[in-house]
Amino acid sequence: MARFTFHDEVTAPKAALSAMAQARQAFGFVPNLIRGMANSPGLAEGYLTLSGLYAKSSLSPQEQQIVLLAVSRYNGCDYCVAAHSMGAGMAKVPADVVQALRDDLPIADPRLEALRVFAAKMVDKRGWLDEADIRVFLDAGYDMQQVGDVILAVGMKTLSNYFNHIAKTPLDEALQAHVWSHMDHKA
Numbered sequence: 001m002a003r004f005t006f007h008d009e010v011t012a013p014k015a016a017l018s019a020m021a022q023a024r025q026a027f028g029f030v031p032n033l034i035r036g037m038a039n040s041p042g043l044a045e046g047y048l049t050l051s052g053l054y055a056k057s058s059l060s061p062q063e064q065q066i067v068l069l070a071v072s073r074y075n076g077c078d079y080c081v082a083a084h085s086m087g088a089g090m091a092k093v094p095a096d097v098v099q100a101l102r103d104d105l106p107i108a109d110p111r112l113e114a115l116r117v118f119a120a121k122m123v124d125k126r127g128w129l130d131e132a133d134i135r136v137f138l139d140a141g142y143d144m145q146q147v148g149d150v151i152l153a154v155g156m157k158t159l160s161n162y163f164n165h166i167a168k169t170p171l172d173e174a175l176q177a178h179v180w181s182h183m184d185h186k187a
């Protein structure tokens with residue numbers, strides 16, 4: 001079966017070089033996700049653009065990582081669960097919250113649990129949430145802007161999660177300490 005090439009700055013299509021440079025500047029290296037997405041320069045650029053917009057959302061850095069980890073966990077994305085486990089630690093998400101997200105267990109903090117559940121329901125119901133789903137999220141102290149911010153995160157993670165499923169993106173060395181496998185966490 002044909003697989004994606006994981007490019008470097010020498011082998012990548014010229015149109016992908018700006019995305020690779022942006023990733024190198026942001027992370028200090030070009031993650032395998034972007035090296036693989038370089039096969040489709042628009043995909044790499046789109047993912048990084050959405051990521052930049054999401055970083056400026058109304059959710060705190062901790063809440064952003066909780067949503068990204070919850071969506072990636074729900075979608076069973078080994079690469080993204082590892083990446084966002086590391087990102088959550090960098091954003092100072094408590095270790096017990098990160099572990100709960102990785103294990104798909106409730107978070108003790110009711111506000112963060114409402115965020116986790118809302119993100120997972122958004123994916124599970126493909127956006128067809130009912131008024132009660134939205135009301136629980138709003139009653140936890142979130143607002144309609146944050147509903148939109150979760151939708152932005154779901155769109156961004158759909159790009160990376162689906163790409164990683166098809167490409168079987170290998171974990172970067174920097175992510176090895178956060179390895180996770182959907183095969184070990186099937187319901």
